[in-house]
Amino acid sequence: MIGALQCVVLDCPEPVSLARFYQALVGGTVNRRDRRWALNDEWATLHLPSGQVLAFQGVDDYRPPRWPDGTHPQQFHLDVGVADLDAGHQQVLAYGAKLLDDGGGTRGWRIYADPAGHPFCLVLERPPQST
Structure with missing residues (x-):
């Protein structure tokens, strides 16, 4: 290391x-x-x-990434686990995020841009499967 x-x-x-x-x-x-x-x-x-x-x-003259445009790549992104995707959606929009991809409404995740344009995801936390 x-x-x-x-x-x-x-x-x-x-x-x-x-x-x-x-x-x-x-x-x-x-x-x-x-x-x-x-x-x-x-x-x-x-x-x-x-x-x-x-x-x-x-950064002076900051240029945000444009997801999913590879000519302006995202460079990295954060996944944020949430218990309620719809509630999380409303909250991040209220804080200034922009929805980029709603995941088709059935995928358990949504992609947003933060106020500076960095992509991040809200991911539905699923309870562990019982065996």
Whole structure:
């Protein structure tokens, strides 16, 4: 092993605003003090309850991915498990997400873009099958 993953970094035009979007989506603390990073207008963090960290880096002339257009690839995406897909849908739209693909209404997932254009999925959590 060479090192340990510190965080996942998303490029965006407004770091604190996007950190707050993801805070509403998955919880956590925006811009908690951390010796690893200096916080400023061009860098924000979201410390998740699980211990993981998402970071948001301001980029001049930011160009969002365009799912599913391969000429502007998504680069990565997050899957967020939800117990109720319809309720999650309404909540992420209220926070500023845009629906990209409704999964045909029967697939158990939907694809959205966050306010900076990064794709993410809401995935229906299914209870374990009893045997």
